[in-house]
Amino acid sequence: RKEVEQDPGPFNVPEGATVAFNCTYSNSASQSFFWYRQDCRKEPKLLMSVYSSGNEDGRFTAQLNRASQYISLLIRDSKLSDSATYLCVVPEGKLTFGTGTRLTIIP
């Protein structure tokens, strides 16, 4: 099993809809998790940190399921500007990045 796995998508979602995608991880000892956002031809930028069961920031909610070893990212009322690739990151000594989930919001 890969250290971090994500559904590459693409997810094509109409504007205003709710979308969620998951990230599974292999190291059960991992204590913190991160979601990064990467726009086309740009650098990744930190979106959310998850240190316990979850985190919410406006339209974005990240949740952690330790029993099943996955974290999820939920985006409500999606905007055109949410179109990007979302990277899951699990610190395991070094930071291990998932390959990313590509999201496109359709007008």
Add this chain to the structure above:
Amino acid sequence: NAGVTQTPKFQVLKTGQSMTLQCAQDMNHEYMSWYRQDPGMGLRLIHYSVGAGITDQGEVPNGYNVSRSTTEDFPLRLLSAAPSQTSVYFCASRSTVLYEQYFGPGTRLTVT
């Protein structure tokens, strides 16, 4: 604060040439890393450093050298460029306490 800066933004090399990608950060971060990103491959760690004078290999270190003489700078050297090194290279930094990582804008390298 400028954050993490990288130069150059774009570079074209011929096979066999060498060059150095520059990376600097002004956040006094101890931890710095170099990644390469290829389509469908995600970010792969090349080399990293936990402080001045200390470097270690990541997932794909072959063909690259690094050094860390100061806290601020972490250059990446391509010894003899190969077409397989065509990629986008990102430098990143973070504190050793927090895992929240900050990336530079990237260097787009093409090797012909």
